[in-house]
Amino acid sequence: MHNSLIIIPTYNEIENIDRMIETIFSISKETNILVVDDSSPDNTSSLVKELQKKYEDKLFLLERKQKRGLGTAYIEGFKWGLKKSYDYFFQIDCDFSHNPNDLKRLYLELLENNVDLCIGSRYISGINVVNWPLSRVLLSYFASFYVRFITGMQIKDPTAGYKLYRRQVLEAIPLDNVEFVGYAFQIEMKFRTWKKKFKIIEIPIVFKDREKGVSKLNSGIIKEAVFGVLKMKIKSIFSSGYK
Template sequence: MSKAVVVVPTYNEIENIERLLRTIFSLQREFHVLVVDDNSPDGTAAVVTANFEKYENKLFLLNRPQKCGLGTAYIAGFKWALENNYDYIFEMDADFSHNPNDLIRLYNACQKDGNDLAIGSRYVTGVNVVNWPMSRVLLSWLASKYVRFVMGMKVYDTTAGFICYKRNVLQKINLDNIRFVGYAFQIEMKFKAHISKFKIKEVPVIFTDRTKGESKMSSGIISEAIFGVIAMKFKSAFNRKKFNESSFN
């Protein structure tokens, strides 16, 4: 059995999901895939199910009754991965904005180099983003700079969603107490790993905006990221132990 599983949340990703699965399962290192689908009306889950026989004991599906937010989808996937005894747990988008070939580089950063958390980073070596309008690049880059300053983290891409976690990181973080569901979810997870003194490594990657399907970005998600960090910072400052104590083993 593979020790590594890739958690992929989906909502209306029928144009991407089969190609993504084919690409991941063709990598030289073996990865399993858990698709967490929020009842996509376009039939994404049916495509995954149709591939069960082809990728027997490698491909899994977690069906959720409705769209409940990216953060909750990842948390559901992380809990499933812990319960099924995976040692390396990844998160990535379904739309090829994250290059599946970089999964191996993130895995090696944890398994070979001894890091607890490896982040596929757009900004650690400059700005490595393709097909975004300049306004969105600036918004994302400035948001990460802002979060880095406010939270005191030595992480350049604080909202990155392409990550490898070692099992012990997700066991330590109290997944039931994660508050945010959008970009701020990514910040909260990194911040909790940071204050727990886990070893974090940023691996430079090229982020390419989706060419198929529709973006899930919204102004509410951006606002959550910008204003939510202040609440996180104050909460952790006043009661750090309670902020990061674990209840999931």
């Protein structure tokens, strides 16, 4: 996975972070990892610093003073990577819901199909989600209908967080204008990519509920997504920033 940066936002992932980093480097020797940690009270960053001694020139850490949401963590990560020479930018959760073994598939599919954004999708044929409570599956599945209906963007898994972008996509999106932080962030990034007419592909992945650590999902994140999608659609009609 030549010239790629894998961005991992973390908040209280002490139980997952070292295994995640070790697994990724066991899969690819040439990729780089950037962890964006929001001063996790469980000291996630200290484990990253420990591992930096072993992976000096390919493991990086951005430490932020406060918990500011997954969306802004990714935006800071993208900006950091764009200042360097990476061509491919991955998004992956630290909780092993996204199987790191799929990183290579995302990369190869992006290149083989010559697309700009490759999405690891749970809903290509049926519902590929393991161990999620039924309420979460239903919420996520029906959210995907809602997003398609409002935006017209025909993506099967619009809230998916396992993604690979080409550098050109992140250069074209005005990152300072990205406004959402939770599920809505995932939708907004796809919507902006689609509006800019970049080529998008979805490939099937199996999504597993986290086994260790605590979910950061809350009602604010759901509310942001419900109203955010409407706001985004309306703004896109009137604002040239989306084009």
